[in-house]
Amino acid sequence: MDNRDRIMRLREEMVLPRADFAELLTSMSKEDEEFLYAQARDVRESVYGKEVYIRGLIEFTNYCRKDCLYCGIRASNKDCDRYRLSKEQIMECAQIGYELGFRTFVLQGGEDMTFTDEEMCAIISGLRKGWPDCAITLSIGERERESYEAYFAAGANRFLLRHESVTPDHYAGLHGGKLSIDTRLKCLKDLKDIGFQTGCGIMVGSPGQTVEHLVNDLMFMKEFGPHMVGMGPFIPHARTPFRDKPAGSLEDTLHMLGIVRLMMPEVLLPATTALGTIIPTGRELGLLAGANVVMPNLSPKQFRSKYTLYNGKPATGEEAAESVDKLRAKVESTGYRVVTARGDHAGT
């Protein structure tokens, strides 16, 4: 079987034997890549047409109790200038976002336990009441099942929690040996069970990652059936233990995006900021490889530079929600178009 056959088989059966995933990930020619992306676009267009959904990202706290070795807002980074947004500031972001055409707000933050369940629920209810036609997505890490239940009851609809790597040793290696993938997977199961549209995902090219790990991640995603998959390249941050590690590659990231689209036709798949950071046209290339979501930044401008998960993270231009017109133009250059819609998962 050659790679074209593998890609066609993946499209038809929506999965491949492990050995074929591994082969595909390591031996794609330029022609194979183009073929993969064309198939991925075809599948995405059969489900979502030419529409690209936009999400307004509100980075509401960069305090974090975790110490992930890759992340710039890890607890031991003493150089990180910490901030928290108040509920009022968050509501202001939403108001601005709504006027710009956003119908999904993503509340993303470090694991900041000063945002208690009560506090989180007050914020979620405030958003739900103020903008009843919008989806609310949370990206706030690991919490108890009861907490997740409370957020769902308060009106949150979606939850992003990248699994980072389903391979136990690799997961431990990314988190200083302190965290277990089992906890992460339990959270993901709870979230899906509660009724959230749930997103998992990985960094492509994270330190220590092998092709076998990527295959494990693909197999896990197939089995778990997420509504969303967040995948961007790893990018080193100067104030982390991984400062000298190489970034993930554009090609590897695009391959994974194309494969995930063929494996899960209805998945909501962002062309991530990290992809747009390693190469200026990264996001457009992501859209052309099967992605159908972009998530510009709605956080107040003065805080954006403080939410640095990795070096070079942009805070202006088409990354910024207030420049949504620039983003529209960029997206249109790919033949797709930004729409003002909640953009729920097609199977939901």
Ligand code: 5AD
């Ligand atoms: N490079 C790329 N992505 C990163 N993330 C955190 N640190 C980095 C980095 N250095 C990603 C993680 C996390 C998400 C919020 O951001 O995958 O889940």
